[in-house]
Amino acid sequence: MDKPVNNRAWFLVLPVLVLVAFSAVIPLMTVVNYSVQDTFGNNQFFWNGLGWFQEVLESDRIHAALGRQLLFSAIILAIEIPLGIFIALNMPKRGFWASLVLVLMALPLLIPWNVVGTIWQVFGRVDIGLLGHTLAALGIDYNYVNDPVDAWATIIVMDVWHWTSLVALLCYAGLQSIPDAYYQAARIDQASRWGVFRYIELPKMSGVLLIAVLLRFMDSFMIYTEPFVVTGGGPGNATTFLSIDLVKMAIGQFDLGPAAAFSLIYFLVILLISWVFYTVMTAQRDRT
C-alpha cells in the first residue's frame, strides 16, 4: 500500500538529520582524519596515508586482543542464547507470577554498567566478597586478580548475569504471541515437548532471536566498562579486549593515529560480522 507523496514531510525529518550529523557523522570523520595523519604534538599534522592501518593490521598485540574478543563473544552467545530461551520457556505465562518474574528479570538490565562491574569486583574478592570468600572457605583456589581463568570466569558469569535477561525477555515476547490453538493442536497431534519447541516455538521466536543474537553480539564485542572495573584488563593482558586495548593506545599512550585507524577497523569488523549474522539468519528463516 503506498501513501500520498508529500515532499514537505522531509522538513519534519530535518532535526533528526542534523542531530545525527553532529552525534555520529562529524565525530566519525574526525576519526577518519586522525587515522591518516601523524603528529608530534603542537597541533601539527603530517600526511601518513594508510601507514597506521598497516601497522594496526600487522600488530600481534591487536591480533591477540581480537582473538580474545572473538572467543569472549562466542562464549557469551553460546551461553546466553540457549539459557535465555530456556528461561523464557519456563517463565509463567500469565497472572501475578508472570508480572513478578518479569520485574525480577528486568532488574539486572536497569543497573549501570560500571555499577555492575563494581558489584562483581567486590563480590569476587577473596577477603571480603561473598563469592570469593565462600569459594575460598570451600577450599577452592579462586583469585581473579592473579589467575587468568578465574578472571575470565568472573567476567563471563557477570555478563551472563547482566544480559541473559534481555534474551529471555525478547524470547518471552515472541512466545506470548503464539495462539493457544497451536499448543492444543500439538497436543492433539501428540507432538513431543521437543516437537513443540522445534516446530512451533522456535519458528515463532526466530524474529526476536535474530534481534537478540545481534544485540548480544554487538554489545559483547564492544564490552569495555565491566572488565575495566573488575580486572582492568589483567592479569597481564588476559582480559584486555579490543576496546580496553584501544583506550590504552589512545589515552594511555596517546597514539592518536594508530588508535584512530584501530577504531575504524574495529567499527568495520563489527559492521561486517553483524551483517553476516543478519544475512545468514534471515536466509535461514526464509528457508525454513
Next chain:
Amino acid sequence: MTLELRGVTKQVAGQDWIHPTDLVLAPGSMNVLLGPTLSGKTTLMRLMAGLDQPTTGQIHWQGQDVTGQRVQDRGVAMVYQQFINYPSMTVYDNIASPLRLQRVARAEIDRRVRETAAMMRLTPMLDRRPLELSGGQQQRTALARALVKGAGLVLLDEPLANLDYKLREELRAEIPRIFEASGAIFVYATTEPEEALLLGGHTATLWQGRVTQFGPTPQVYRRPQDAVTARVFSDPPMNFKPVQVSGGEAILDSARWLVDVPDGRYLAGFRAPHLTLEPGAGTLGLSARLDATEITGAETYLHLRHGDDRWVGLVPGVRDLSAGAALTVWLDPAHVYLFDEGGRLARAAPYAQAA
C-alpha cells in the same frame, strides 16, 4: 453528491490490482461491491476513500477532482471487518470522538451522538465500554462513529463478516434502514451474493480486479452480462454445461429446446433453485448422479454430478435420497442462460426478461 471514478487503475509491484474502471455512484445510493476474496473490493474502496492513490485515472467528488487530496480533507467514513473502537472510552465518547476532532459545539455533539445512538439502538449502552458489549453491539458502535460525522461517503468493508450468523442477519436487515436515514452514498463490500440481494440498491460484481457489471442489484442478478458475473453472483455456484445449438434448437443430452440464437457452441448456465425433482410443464429431464444431500430443515441441497460437471440443486422440503444413486432432475428452459464461447451473455433466461 456523486462519486465518480474515471479510468481508475491500480498497479502494485507491476501487477494489475485494478483494471481500468469507470463507475458513477449516484447521490444517496446503496452500492454493493460483490466478489470473492482478493477480487479487488478492498483496493477499490481504499481508492474511493483516498487511502491509496490510483496509478492512472481520476476520482471526482461532487464534480470536483479529488484524486490527490488527503483522506482527512475528504468527507469519508469507513468501517472495517474488525470492530475498531477505542477500548478505554465509553460508547458515548467513542461515537463523539470524530465530532470532537471537528471541534463541534458540546450541545451539538450531545444531540448528534444521542440521535445516532438511538438509530443504532445503542442508547442503553452509552455508558459502557466497547469490550463489555457483544460483537454486534461493538460493530454498531463502529458504525455509529462512522455515521455521526455526517460523511457524504460511507465505506463498509465486509462489516458483518466477523459476526455470528444470526447477528449478521439482524444487522443486515437494519443497514438498509440506517442507510435510508443517513442520505449518504454507501459502498458495501461483501463476498456473499445473498447479502448483496438483501441490501438491494446497485451492485458491482468484481472478478480479478475487474468490475464485470454494475447496475441495479436484481437486474445484475437476473441479467448477468457474462458467465463470470453469473458465477460471482450465485451461491450455491451456478451450474454450467456446454451445449450445441443447431437449427434454432439447443441440445443437452437427449433434451432439446428452442432458442433464438445462431448455431454454434454455447455454455448453458442455471441456478441451483431452478433444478427440480418433479417434471413440470415443458421441463427438460436430465440424468445425473447424486453425490450427497444436505438438509437445511426447510430445503434440501442436492450435490450432483453430470458427466464431469458438478451441479448443485436446491429443492423445497426434506428429501430422503440415497447418495450414489442415479436420478433424473428437471429443468425449465425458461431458467437457462446461454453464454457464447467468449463467455458473453448470448441469451438471458426468458423468465428474467419477463420479470
Next chain:
Amino acid sequence: MAQITFDNLAHSYLPAPKADADWALKPMSLTWRDGGAYALLGSSGCGKTTLLNIISGLLHPSRGRVLFGDRNVTDLSTAERNIAQVFQFPVVYDTMSVRENLAFPLKNRGMPADQIAARVDAVARMIGMTDTLDRRARGLTADAKQKISLGRGMVRQDVNAILFDEPLTVIDPQMKWELRTQLKALHREFGHTMIYVTHDQTEALTFADEVVVMSEGRVVQAGTPQSLFDAPAHTFVGYFIGSPGMNLLDAEIQGTTARIAGTTIPLAAPYAPPKGRVQIGIRPDAVRPASEGLPFRLIRTEDVGHHRILRGEVAGAPFNLVVPEDQPIPAAFDRVALDPARIGVFVDDWRIEPLERAA
C-alpha cells in the same frame, strides 16, 4: 471408535462458581452416538467451544464424567483419548512442507514410513493438495492452510472422534461448499464420529444428521434438522434456526383457536388452557398474503433471488413472510393467513403439545 457419553457434566472457568451465570456449561447428560455426524449450534459465548474442549481433553470439567464407550476418560490426556480436532483459524507448522504437516500426527505415533506415505497421499487427494505437497506451509493462503489443518484432522483413521471448531470461518463461500461436501463424503466413507461446532445454521443443518442447539450453557434441543425446523422445542430454536427466524406473537389460546390482538385464528388441534406467557410461533414460509386473517403492515420487500422476504409488523411485533420467486405478491394487502398445521404454541418459551393430534 466408541460412543461418547456425558454424565452429569458441568464446567465453570471460576474456581468457586456460585450463581447460575458463573457456569459456562450447566449440568447436562448427553450421548453422542458412535459414527454420528453432529453439529453443535449456538451463538458465540454459548459454551459450545467449552464443550468441544472437554471432549478432546484440552479442558478438565469442573463436575461430572466423560465416557468413551464404558471407559471413563475424564482424567485422560488429549493424546490418550485419541481425538482429532480442527480449529477455527488454521494451525500449520510453518517450517514443514505440506507433506510433513500431514504426516506429523502419524509420525508422532510411530507409524511405519510406507503406511504414512500412503495415508498422506490419500488425504492430499481428498483436500485437493496433491500438487502442493512439497511446498513449504509458510506463505500459503489462509484457505490452503485451513485445508492442511482439515487434512491433519483426518489423516488418522483410528481416532475416536473428529472435532471441528468452526473450521470454515476463513474460507470463501464458494470453497465452503466444496469442503463441506468433502467432509460429508468422508463421514460416509469412514464412519467417524464427527462433531462440528458452528454459529452458522446453514453449516450446521447441512452437515449434521443431528443438531444440538445450545444457548447460555444449556442444550435447548437436539434433533434432526427437520425436527428443529418444524417443531422447535424452545423459542430460541425457532428464532435461531431459519432465516429469517420464526415469527412469534403473544396470544391467548382457547381450545382450537388463538386470539392475537383481537383477531381469532384457527389452530390444527385443541390445547389445554396454558398458564404463563403464551406465544404462537410460525415460520415465515407458512404465511401468505391474504384478504382476511391477521392485520399486517408491510415495511420492506427484499428480493433474495429465488424468494422474497416481506418484512412488516403484526400487532406491533416484527413479522416476516417468505414468498417464492414465481409466486406473485398482491399489489396491496393488509392481512396475512397462517397455515394452522404449522402453528406451534409456546408457554414461557417452551413448546407445548396439543391434547390430541388432529387427524
